[in-house]
Amino acid sequence: MSDWTAFGRVDADGTVYVKTAEGERVVGSWQAGAPEEGLAHFARRFADLVTEVDLTEARLNSGAADAGHSLTTIRRLRASLAEAHVVGDIDALAARLDKLATVAEEKAGEARAARDAARGEALARKTALVEEAEKIAAESTGWKTAGDRLKEILDEWKTIRGVDKKTDGELWKRFAAARDGFTRRRGAHFASLDAQRKQAQSVKEELVTEAEKLKDSTDWAATANQLKDLMNQWKAAPRASKEAEQRLWERFRAAQDEFFTRRSEVFSARDNEQRANLERKQALLAEAEALDVDGDPKGAQAKLREIQAQWHEAGRVPREAAAGLERRLRAVDEKVREVMDSAWRRTTKEDNPLLAQMRAQVAEAEERLARAQAAGDAKRIREAEQALASKRQFLQLAEQSG
Numbered sequence: 001m002s003d004w005t006a007f008g009r010v011d012a013d014g015t016v017y018v019k020t021a022e023g024e025r026v027v028g029s030w031q032a033g034a035p036e037e038g039l040a041h042f043a044r045r046f047a048d049l050v051t052e053v054d055l056t057e058a059r060l061n062s063g064a065a066d067a068g069h070s071l072t073t074i075r076r077l078r079a080s081l082a083e084a085h086v087v088g089d090i091d092a093l094a095a096r097l098d099k100l101a102t103v104a105e106e107k108a109g110e111a112r113a114a115r116d117a118a119r120g121e122a123l124a125r126k127t128a129l130v131e132e133a134e135k136i137a138a139e140s141t142g143w144k145t146a147g148d149r150l151k152e153i154l155d156e157w158k159t160i161r162g163v164d165k166k167t168d169g170e171l172w173k174r175f176a177a178a179r180d181g182f183t184r185r186r187g188a189h190f191a192s193l194d195a196q197r198k199q200a201q202s203v204k205e206e207l208v209t210e211a212e213k214l215k216d217s218t219d220w221a222a223t224a225n226q227l228k229d230l231m232n233q234w235k236a237a238p239r240a241s242k243e244a245e246q247r248l249w250e251r252f253r254a255a256q257d258e259f260f261t262r263r264s265e266v267f268s269a270r271d272n273e274q275r276a277n278l279e280r281k282q283a284l285l286a287e288a289e290a291l292d293v294d295g296d297p298k299g300a301q302a303k304l305r306e307i308q309a310q311w312h313e314a315g316r317v318p319r320e321a322a323a324g325l326e327r328r329l330r331a332v333d334e335k336v337r338e339v340m341d342s343a344w345r346r347t348t349k350e351d352n353p354l355l356a357q358m359r360a361q362v363a364e365a366e367e368r369l370a371r372a373q374a375a376g377d378a379k380r381i382r383e384a385e386q387a388l389a390s391k392r393q394f395l396q397l398a399e400q401s402g
Contacts, residue, residue, distance in 0.1 A: 004043035008087030010035035016042055018087045027085045039087055046088030053077060053093065057100055060107065067107035074101045115162070122162040129153045130174045137182040143189065150179055194241075201240035204248045207233055211255035220263050227256055271318070278317040281325050284310055288332045297339040304336050358395045365391050 008018045014031045016038055017024040030038025056073050059065035078097040081090050133153055140146035157175065207230050214230075217223040234252060239245055288307045291300040308329075317325065365388040372380035 004046045004088035005039040007089050008039050008042060010038045018090060021091045027087060042087035046086035049086060050093065053097060060104055067104050067111045071101060071104035071108050074104055119162045122160045123167065125160050126157065126163055126171050129157055130171050133175050133178040137178040143186050146182065150182060196238050197240045200238040201244045203237045204234065204240055208248050208252045211252050215255040215258045217259065223259060227259060274316055274318050277315045278321055280314045281311060281317055285325060285328055288329060293335050293339050301336050301340055304333060355398055358398055362391045362395055
């Protein structure tokens, strides 16, 4: 500790003085012992003041104390120096306190500004929360999300401090009104939704009934289109309650599945049959394309007729393969016709086997007419005359073209 006793003296009658820049002043009286002990006593009092100033300065600089409270303490200490009953360097301590007062004033000003900013921020946050709540109450239709958000706003609201009581009360009234308005609007929505769900349940029950009527149908194309139309109606209809929706959907889906499973089985069997038919027709086509048309046109024609008969008996093939197969078989048929026509043109009328065959058919028709005339059967006569006229016409055309 500094020797603060140097700043004081005790006179002969025990009066204690402290020395300052303005001169000496009386700080007390000492009658209990030696003058040195009296000075030491008053110096310890001064040391106590210094210790209090040290502590105040340390708390101010560390931020542990409120700057405004520190300033009050500094001013109190500074004012007390003029009449303090102490011995020590009062002038130096006063100068130190003046500097500390300046620092404390600056820090107190900063603290006030920070508090004002915090109050402004708190007000802005609560105002923003109120405005968000009012927007949710007026516009939102995402009921679950909006309800959760209003709870979050309330939780956040409780953490915000610093808004004056009057303003805070006014903001709270707006928030509470918004929350109540949202609750009423949500309640009205769900009441309307319940009514819609009951109506939707009735509509979907009718759709289920229609689907179940169609599940055993074998009119595959028409029924498939009907079921698809029912599905579109199902999708367009509002949703029933969760339990009813699930129950009705299971029935609706089961009816569809039963029909389409049976159709799939039938189509699968048909596809297998058509694949087998395809293999048969491919074999017949290979046989047709291998015919020696140029070398033996008559044999090729006869064999082709057998192949064509078997071709029709083979049945349907997959649609994507049918056109190509038919086109290739027609090519063979056209080639046979061309070769046979060429051979026809090279023969005389007398040697032409087709003309001979047609003449024989005319002769046979003439005999049938004669028998009908002999029997006197008018109907048979009429039919025989018509048949004879037709065969004679074909023979005449053939002879002319030859």
